[in-house]
Amino acid sequence: MTASLDALSVPALLARVEAIFRKGGLNAVQAGALSRVIVAGERDACKSHGIYRIEGALRTVKAGKVQADAVPELMPDDGSTILRVNAKGGFANPAFELGLPHLAERARRLGIAALVINDCTHFSALWPEVEAVAAHGLAALALCPSYATVAPTGGKEPLLGTNPLAFGWPRRDAEPYVFDFATSVAARGEIELKRRAGETLPEGWALDAAGQPTRDPEAALAGAMLTFGGHKGSAISTMIELLAGIMIGDLTSLESLRQLGSTNLSPSHGELILAFSPERFAAGREGDPFARAETLFEAIVGQGARLPSQRRFAARAVSERDGITLSSSERAQLDRLEAEGLDAVAL
Amino acid sequence: MTASLDALSVPALLARVEAIFRKGGLNAVQAGALSRVIVAGERDACKSHGIYRIEGALRTVKAGKVQADAVPELMPDDGSTILRVNAKGGFANPAFELGLPHLAERARRLGIAALVINDCTHFSALWPEVEAVAAHGLAALALCPSYATVAPTGGKEPLLGTNPLAFGWPRRDAEPYVFDFATSVAARGEIELKRRAGETLPEGWALDAAGQPTRDPEAALAGAMLTFGGHKGSAISTMIELLAGIMIGDLTSLESLRQLGSTNLSPSHGELILAFSPERFAAGREGDPFARAETLFEAIVGQGARLPSQRRFAARAVSERDGITLSSSERAQLDRLEAEGLDAVAL
Numbered sequence: 001m002t003a004s005l006d007a008l009s010v011p012a013l014l015a016r017v018e019a020i021f022r023k024g025g026l027n028a029v030q031a032g033a034l035s036r037v038i039v040a041g042e043r044d045a046c047k048s049h050g051i052y053r054i055e056g057a058l059r060t061v062k063a064g065k066v067q068a069d070a071v072p073e074l075m076p077d078d079g080s081t082i083l084r085v086n087a088k089g090g091f092a093n094p095a096f097e098l099g100l101p102h103l104a105e106r107a108r109r110l111g112i113a114a115l116v117i118n119d120c121t122h123f124s125a126l127w128p129e130v131e132a133v134a135a136h137g138l139a140a141l142a143l144c145p146s147y148a149t150v151a152p153t154g155g156k157e158p159l160l161g162t163n164p165l166a167f168g169w170p171r172r173d174a175e176p177y178v179f180d181f182a183t184s185v186a187a188r189g190e191i192e193l194k195r196r197a198g199e200t201l202p203e204g205w206a207l208d209a210a211g212q213p214t215r216d217p218e219a220a221l222a223g224a225m226l227t228f229g230g231h232k233g234s235a236i237s238t239m240i241e242l243l244a245g246i247m248i249g250d251l252t253s254l255e256s257l258r259q260l261g262s263t264n265l266s267p268s269h270g271e272l273i274l275a276f277s278p279e280r281f282a283a284g285r286e287g288d289p290f291a292r293a294e295t296l297f298e299a300i301v302g303q304g305a306r307l308p309s310q311r312r313f314a315a316r317a318v319s320e321r322d323g324i325t326l327s328s329s330e331r332a333q334l335d336r337l338e339a340e341g342l343d344a345v346a347l
Numbered sequence: 348m349t350a351s352l353d354a355l356s357v358p359a360l361l362a363r364v365e366a367i368f369r370k371g372g373l374n375a376v377q378a379g380a381l382s383r384v385i386v387a388g389e390r391d392a393c394k395s396h397g398i399y400r401i402e403g404a405l406r407t408v409k410a411g412k413v414q415a416d417a418v419p420e421l422m423p424d425d426g427s428t429i430l431r432v433n434a435k436g437g438f439a440n441p442a443f444e445l446g447l448p449h450l451a452e453r454a455r456r457l458g459i460a461a462l463v464i465n466d467c468t469h470f471s472a473l474w475p476e477v478e479a480v481a482a483h484g485l486a487a488l489a490l491c492p493s494y495a496t497v498a499p500t501g502g503k504e505p506l507l508g509t510n511p512l513a514f515g516w517p518r519r520d521a522e523p524y525v526f527d528f529a530t531s532v533a534a535r536g537e538i539e540l541k542r543r544a545g546e547t548l549p550e551g552w553a554l555d556a557a558g559q560p561t562r563d564p565e566a567a568l569a570g571a572m573l574t575f576g577g578h579k580g581s582a583i584s585t586m587i588e589l590l591a592g593i594m595i596g597d598l599t600s601l602e603s604l605r606q607l608g609s610t611n612l613s614p615s616h617g618e619l620i621l622a623f624s625p626e627r628f629a630a631g632r633e634g635d636p637f638a639r640a641e642t643l644f645e646a647i648v649g650q651g652a653r654l655p656s657q658r659r660f661a662a663r664a665v666s667e668r669d670g671i672t673l674s675s676s677e678r679a680q681l682d683r684l685e686a687e688g689l690d691a692v693a694l
Binding site for chain 1: 582599640
């Protein structure tokens, strides 16, 4: 199949997005890392984390809530499992890129290592990060708070964030096993879409401002979302506040919302990424862990279930072969952002 | 309040249970560790992990599926984050007790450490273990497979186990923040209770042997359970197979079921316990992580939600003050087990 005339190759889209961020005042490390993660979303047909996110990132810059010229700094290394990068008030993504090779080396040496990112603005999915760790032959777990929009089970008010949890397992001859999901039952954007479509919400999604269950999207947006899986999801979300907020010396979702004062900008907090070396963990035991994992995956697929992220990987293959096709309004939006920079976004 | 005449003190019940296990042929390390974890369950009014479990443990001994005289062995230490105890075919509990001080020391030194237990028979809850790690001032995450009784989302057949996940966070002036739950939507025992009571199951609990959704407990027991939280719980359960089965060089839930050939005995597999030092992780950052966690817990409780495990802790306080009251049939059962040992249990 030949590429559509309207399709942009992945590198061409990357160059365009990077130019937009440079025009918006981001320095090279910020613009580069943001472009890579946004184009990865668009490439994987993960539209909610694709070029749609450019405007929100620029709005956060314009509001003065993120340092567009931040240069992340690797903090002094004490030889422990903890590698620490201070994002210096910039986005999380360049901080992750700076820390990744150190994280991988340390995990290979010690079996486990942790990358702590502090003082960052966060707006992207976590799957690009667990995939990047898995590319080093390591398993990865990534977690972070968000801003308070979710009530704990049995509670009434926003306290927890949508607090995503992502995991990656490396595969030798396939894309990694990867999942990445919010610990809220739905994303805030899904409730907004239901509101625009005039639909009611499924039961169990949200509470109204008085803390009562509601199926009205408008009331839900003024109230609180709920966690997935009832009290179990609520417990996992609380664990994420503890480990990836409080333990790493960074903001909880409630503190982040108070600092930001809005749910329309990207929140500031930290992030925790754990890397595990299956080779170190399996050493001296029977069987190759990567081959055994394939047997598990075959058993899942063999009974008709799916592995997570397969739709993304299929879209990725198409994008890499045929390029990425944008709608005319998306193309017009990129043109405007590239021409006008921060003037193109309203606060 | 004075103790009931029929109440046993916690140490007195511990001595009785230990005597039963010794009579059943367990050596001192196996009998001691098993008694401690079973009496902890009974003390916390967690009946499903209390003295009710004695008979199942003895049945597994009688079936020759666990080494009653095993002495767990700390494997050679390579100075990494990975501490490894081989349970030598015995129960997981004495292996955990052997590894715990090493795990705590290593986590304090390196920020994170992992205790891998291999070649163990597992039958107890995970909360005693995360509580024991938290007593060292460390956060803990414990996970293990089980035997295959749960289908992955979109699948038809048992492949995953009930795969529990437990977490603990140490608190200075209170019992730790602890959760411990199966990643299946319900425990197998709950389905069995519904069957005995002639009740139907809630939707979403189980599939029948043909892989179709069922609300009939009998059909569910012949089929497969489902995970909590739909595809998200299924992904977490799969992660547990990968990290706490395959990565540590031990059995998956499917392999464990095949080896055991029964769901009426305790399964053999491994276990993974991670310990984190909040002091190391928060070093150099503003705020004390333990004090900040209290603020989070107050916000949860302040809006009417509960912290997990509070019912257990309340029962514990009562048991420690008033002793543990057993029913007459429970007392008779203890008498019989103590008198007859393995002859009292049927395979």
